Structure formats: C-alpha cells, structure tokens
Amino acid sequence: DADVTQTPRNRITKTGKRIMLECSQTKGHDRMYWYRQDPGLGLQLIYYSFDVKDINKGEISDGYSVSRQAQAKFSLSLESAIPNQTALYFCATSSGSEHTGELFFGEGSRLTVL
Amino acid sequence: GQNIDQPTEMTATEGAIVQINCTYQTSGFNGLFWYQQHAGEAPTFLSYNVLDGLEEKGRFSSFLSRSKGYSYLLLKELQMKDSASYLCASMDSNYQLIWGAGTKLIIKP
Numbered sequence: 001d002a003d004v005t006q007t008p009r010n011r012i013t014k015t016g017k018r019i020m021l022e023c024s025q026t027k028g029h030d031r032m033y034w035y036r037q038d039p040g041l042g043l044q045l046i047y048y049s050f051d052v053k054d055i056n057k058g059e060i061s062d063g064y065s066v067s068r069q070a071q072a073k074f075s076l077s078l079e080s081a082i083p084n085q086t087a088l089y090f091c092a093t094s095s096g097s098e099h100t101g102e103l104f105f106g107e108g109s110r111l112t113v114l
Numbered sequence: 115g116q117n118i119d120q121p122t123e124m125t126a127t128e129g130a131i132v133q134i135n136c137t138y139q140t141s142g143f144n145g146l147f148w149y150q151q152h153a154g155e156a157p158t159f160l161s162y163n164v165l166d167g168l169e170e171k172g173r174f175s176s177f178l179s180r181s182k183g184y185s186y187l188l189l190k191e192l193q194m195k196d197s198a199s200y201l202c203a204s205m206d207s208n209y210q211l212i213w214g215a216g217t218k219l220i221i222k223p
Contacts, residue, residue, distance in 0.1 A: 107156050
C-alpha cells in the first residue's frame with residue numbers, strides 16, 4: 001500500500017460545484033502539503049501544515065481551503081470549482097528534519113472542471 | 115523574484131551520459147533538490163545539495179555551485195527507464211521549495 005494516499009484519483013465536475021480531495025499518510029510525518037501541477041509550470045504550493053494546529057497559505061491559495069483533521073489526514077477543498085482549477089493535484093509529506101525538502105508524494109488527483 | 119530555469123526537453127541515447135542543467139534565483143538558499151517524475155506518476159526524490167560540489171549516488175550525480183546559482187544532474191549509462199521528467203527545486207530562506215517546470219528526458223535506443 002502507498003504511504004501517501006489520495007482520493008479520488010480522477011474527478012470530473014462542473015463549474016460551481018464543491019469538491020474535496022483527501023489525503024492520508026502512514027509515514028508518521030508532521031508536515032503535509034498540497035500542490036498543483038500544470039503543463040509547462042513548476043509545482044505550485046497551495047497550502048501546507050506543519051502540525052494539526054498549523055495551517056499556512058502557499059503561493060496560490062485563492063479559491064482553495066484545507067482542513068487538517070489529524071496528523072495523518074489533510075484535505076483540500078474547492079468551494080466553487082472553476083475551469084482554471086483543472087489540474088493535477090498532489091499531496092506530499094515531509095519529516096521536518098533538516099532534510100525538509102525531501103517530500104513524499106501521493107499518486108495525484110486529476111481534476112477536470114467543465 | 116524567484117526563478118528556476120531548466121531546459122524543457124532533452125534527448126539522449128541508451129547507454130550514454132546526459133547532463134541536465136538548472137539555474138536558480140531564490141530569496142535565500144537552503145538547498146537544491148532534484149526529483150524524477152515518470153509520466154502520470156508522482157515525483158520521487160533523487161538528490162539534495164547544500165554545499166558546493168558533486169554528490170554521487172550510483173548512476174546519478176548532482177552538482178552545485180552556490181556562487182553561480184547553478185546545478186546539474188548527471189545521468190550515466192542511460193537506461194530506457196530513465197525516460198522521465200526531472201524537476202529542479204531550490205529551497206528558499208523560508209524553507210519553501212521553488213520548483214522549475216521540469217526537463218523531459220527522452221531516451222532513444
């Protein structure tokens with residue numbers, strides 16, 4: 001089983017719908033992240049959390065919200081999806097040690113907003 | 115502003131050597147990372163450099179020059195399975211990763 005699991009893996013929805021992407025991890029890491037990946041662009045950080053009570057905006061947080069339900073769970077919500085949120089979304093974790101740039105990614109959630 | 119530059123695409127021959135370059139400009143610097151991403155899959159960590167010089171790990175090596183804002187990933191004895199995108203990322207003063215768009219490496223027999 002994967003250490004970082006994302007659900008759903010694929011989702012097609014319509015403009016204006018609320019969407020939740022879920023992430024759970026068994027690595028025991030405190031730090032969790034949500035990124036989006038678009039063709040021709042680098043990974044962009046949406047939100048990150050260093051522990052259950054800590055939530056921080058990334059570079060592109062507008063239109064998104066998150067919830068850290070437990071150390072192992074970090075959900076991303078799109079309250080009212082729009083077509084330019086069509087992208088591949090990745091959840092990632094890290095240990096918080098000096099090697100904080102070593103991220104462990106989930107398999108990705110491909111979201112299409114029509 | 116913060117910026118990571120790497121070539122969009124490279125082609126190499128099976129068994130050969132290829133060098134993928136990356137230049138970076140970030141607010142502060144706390145390390146340079148390389149990741150491999152096969153098509154349709156998640157990125158996986160390859161290497162980390164924080165000091166100048168070459169770090170070797172099997173067929174893959176990574177080099178860093180902090181004064182030049184430059185890194186490269188060197189892949190030796192290329193195999194077909196090395197066909198993937200290679201992502202360069204610099205960690206800034208806030209310990210946030212700034213990512214390049216990735217270099218798609220195509221390996222030909």
